[in-house]
Amino acid sequence: MARLGRGVAVAALVAGAATPAGVGRVLAHSGGLRGAAPESLSVPVWLFLATGGGVIGASFLLASFVTDRAFVDRLDAWRGPRLPLGRLANAAGRLFGVAALAVALVSGLLAGSVTPLAPERNAATLIVWVGWWGVVVASTYLVGDTWRTVDPFRTVASVVPTLDRDYPASLGAWPAAVGVLGLVFLEVVTPMADDPQLLATVVAGYGVVAVAGWVVFGPAWFGTADPLARLAAAYGRIAPLTRTADGWRLRLPGTGATETAWVDGRDQAAFVVAVVYATTYDGFVGTGLWETVASSVVGWGVPPLGAYLALLAGGFGVFYGGLALSGRLARRTAATFLTPTALVRRFTPPLLAIAAGYHLAHTLGTTLTLLPTTLAVAVSPLSPPAAVPTLVVPGWFGAVGITSVLGGHLLAVWIAHTIAYDTFPDRLQAVRSQYGVTVVMVAYTMVALWIVTTPGGAPPFV
Amino acid sequence: MTDDTDEQRPVGADPVTAAELSVPADEPQYDCAYCDRVFARERHRDLHRGQAHPDRVGESAAAAYRGAVESERESLVRYRYVALGALVVLYFGFLVAFAVVGV
Numbered sequence: 001m002a003r004l005g006r007g008v009a010v011a012a013l014v015a016g017a018a019t020p021a022g023v024g025r026v027l028a029h030s031g032g033l034r035g036a037a038p039e040s041l042s043v044p045v046w047l048f049l050a051t052g053g054g055v056i057g058a059s060f061l062l063a064s065f066v067t068d069r070a071f072v073d074r075l076d077a078w079r080g081p082r083l084p085l086g087r088l089a090n091a092a093g094r095l096f097g098v099a100a101l102a103v104a105l106v107s108g109l110l111a112g113s114v115t116p117l118a119p120e121r122n123a124a125t126l127i128v129w130v131g132w133w134g135v136v137v138a139s140t141y142l143v144g145d146t147w148r149t150v151d152p153f154r155t156v157a158s159v160v161p162t163l164d165r166d167y168p169a170s171l172g173a174w175p176a177a178v179g180v181l182g183l184v185f186l187e188v189v190t191p192m193a194d195d196p197q198l199l200a201t202v203v204a205g206y207g208v209v210a211v212a213g214w215v216v217f218g219p220a221w222f223g224t225a226d227p228l229a230r231l232a233a234a235y236g237r238i239a240p241l242t243r244t245a246d247g248w249r250l251r252l253p254g255t256g257a258t259e260t261a262w263v264d265g266r267d268q269a270a271f272v273v274a275v276v277y278a279t280t281y282d283g284f285v286g287t288g289l290w291e292t293v294a295s296s297v298v299g300w301g302v303p304p305l306g307a308y309l310a311l312l313a314g315g316f317g318v319f320y321g322g323l324a325l326s327g328r329l330a331r332r333t334a335a336t337f338l339t340p341t342a343l344v345r346r347f348t349p350p351l352l353a354i355a356a357g358y359h360l361a362h363t364l365g366t367t368l369t370l371l372p373t374t375l376a377v378a379v380s381p382l383s384p385p386a387a388v389p390t391l392v393v394p395g396w397f398g399a400v401g402i403t404s405v406l407g408g409h410l411l412a413v414w415i416a417h418t419i420a421y422d423t424f425p426d427r428l429q430a431v432r433s434q435y436g437v438t439v440v441m442v443a444y445t446m447v448a449l450w451i452v453t454t455p456g457g458a459p460p461f462v
Numbered sequence: 463m464t465d466d467t468d469e470q471r472p473v474g475a476d477p478v479t480a481a482e483l484s485v486p487a488d489e490p491q492y493d494c495a496y497c498d499r500v501f502a503r504e505r506h507r508d509l510h511r512g513q514a515h516p517d518r519v520g521e522s523a524a525a526a527y528r529g530a531v532e533s534e535r536e537s538l539v540r541y542r543y544v545a546l547g548a549l550v551v552l553y554f555g556f557l558v559a560f561a562v563v564g565v
Contacts, residue, residue: 044563047560050556050559054552058553061549062549067538259476261476335506336501337484337485337491337500337502338482339482339484342478342482342483346476422476423476424506425501425509425514426503426505426506426509426534427534427538428534428537429503429506431541
C-alpha cells in the first residue's frame with residue numbers, strides 16, 4: 001500500500017488493482033492506515049484533524065448526557081437468542097483453516113518453481129493478506145471470534161501431546177504484546193507482503209512457535225500468549241456474537257469490552273495498546289516526516305533497522321505513556337482512591353473498538369476488490385487463471401474508511417461511559433473519570449487521521 | 463483468559479478490590495462500613511452504600527443516600543448546562559471554521 005503514493009483513496013486502490021501489478025502493490029503493507037482517507041481534502045489538514053478530534057469530544061459530551069444508570073446497564077446486559085452451532089460447523093471451520101494453511105504454505109514455499117512468484121497470482125499472499133487479514137480478522141470483530149475455530153495452528157496443536165506446564169504468571173500477555181509488535185515490524189522491514197516465499201516461511205515459523213508453546217504450556221499458550229489468538233479474542237469482545245458454553249449468543253456490539261476483568265494488569269493493557277499502535281506504526285513509516293527523520297538518523301551512522309526498531313519501541317512507549325498519564329489524571333479528576341493502574345486497566349478495553357475501526361477502514365476496500373482473485377487462485381494454486389478476476393468497488397466506498405475510523409471511536413466512547421458507570425457510584429464522578437481517556441482517544445484519532453491524509457510512500461531504507 | 467469460552471459475566475463483574483485502592487494518609491477518607499471500599503468524598507460513599515448494599519444500610523445511611531442522590535442530581539443538572547454550552551461552542555466553532563477556510 002505504501003507504494004501507491006499519497007493519501008491513497010480506495011477508489012485509487014481499485015483503479016490500481018485492476019492491473020495485475022497493482023494488485024501486488026495493494027497487497028503490500030496491508031497492515032497500515034493509509035488507504036482509509038479520501039483522495040483529496042477540500043479543507044486544510046489542521047481543520048480536518050480538529051474535526052476528527054472534535055467528533056470524539058462531542059460524542060463524549062453527548063454520551064455523558066445519558067445519565068440513566070438502568071438504561072446503561074440494560075444495554076450492556078442485553079442478550080439475544082442463542083445460536084447453537086453444531087459440531088459439524090466447528091469441524092468444517094477447522095478443516096477449512098488447515099486446508100487454507102496447507103495451500104498457503106505449499107504455494108508460498110514453491111513460489112517461482114511450481115506456483116507463480118507474482119504476489120497477486122500466488123495463493124500464499126492472497127490467502128494470508130486477503131483471506132486471513134482481510135476476512136477472518138475482520139470477522140472477529142464484526143461477527144465473533146471465528147479465529148478460535150479456524151486457527152489452523154490451534155487445530156494442528158490439538159493433536160500433539162502437551163506437557164501442560166504451568167504458564168508463568170509473570171509472563172502474562174507480554175509475549176502476545178511483543179508478538180504483535182514483532183509481526184508488524186517484520187511486515188514493515190521485510191518484503192513479506194510481496195514475497196510469497198518469505199511470507200510462507202514466516203507463517204511456518206509462527207506455526208512452529210505456536211505448536212511449541214502448546215507442547216509446553218497447553219491451552220494456556222493460546223489463551224494468554226499466542227499473539228494472533230489473543231488478537232482475535234480481543235477483537236471478539238467488540239463483536240455482536242459471543243461464545244458461550246452452548247453455542248453463540250447475540251449481544252450489542254462492544255458490550256463484551258465492558259467486562260474489564262480480563263485486563264488484569266499492565267501486560268494486558270500493553271497488549272491492547274500494541275494492537276492499536278501496530279496499525280499506526282505501519283502507517284507512520286510511510287510518511288514524509290519519517291523519511292526525513294530516518295534520513296538524518298541513518299546519516300548519523302545508525303543502521304536503518306535500528307532506527308525502525310527505535311521508532312517501534314519509542315512510539316509504543318508514547319502511546320502507552322499517554323494511557324498511563326490518563327490514569328493519573330483520572331485519579332485526580334474523579335476524586336477517587338483507585339490507583340492509576342486500576343484506572344488504566346479499566347479504560348483500556350474501549351481502545352479495541354478504535355483498533356477495529358482502523359482495521360476495517362484499511363482493509364475493507366482491498367479485501368472486497370481481491371476476494372474474487374483469492375478464491376480463483378486458492379482453488380487452483382498451481383495454475384491460476386491468466387486473467388485474475390477482481391471486484392470493482394464503487395468510488396463512494398472511500399467514505400466507508402472514514403466512517404469506520406470514527407465509528408470505532410464512537411463505540412469506544414460509549415464503552416468507556418459504561419465502564420465508568422460500572423466503576424463509580426457517583427455519575428458525575430463517572431463522567432469526570434473519562435476526561436483523561438477521552439483526551440487519549442482524541443490524540444489517537446488525530447494521529448491516525450494525520451497519517452491517512454499525509455503524503456505517503458514506501459518506507460525508506462528497507 | 464485461559465478458559466475456553468468468554469461467557470458473559472453480569473454487569474459489575476469487575477468490582478473494585480482493596481488492593482486497587484491507595485489512600486493518602488493526609489486526605490479525608492470515607493469508609494464503607496459494609497465492604498472495604500474507601501472514598502474521597504462523602505457523597506461518593508453515601509451513593510455507594512445505597513447502590514451496593516441497599517439491604518444492609520440503616521436509617522441514617524439511607525437518609526444520607528437520599529441526600530446524596532439529590533445532591534448528585536443537582537450536580538448533573540449543572541454539568542449538563544456546561545456540557546451543552548461546550549457542545550454549542552464546538553458546533554459553531556467548527557461551523558465558522560469551515561465557513562471561513564473550507565470549500
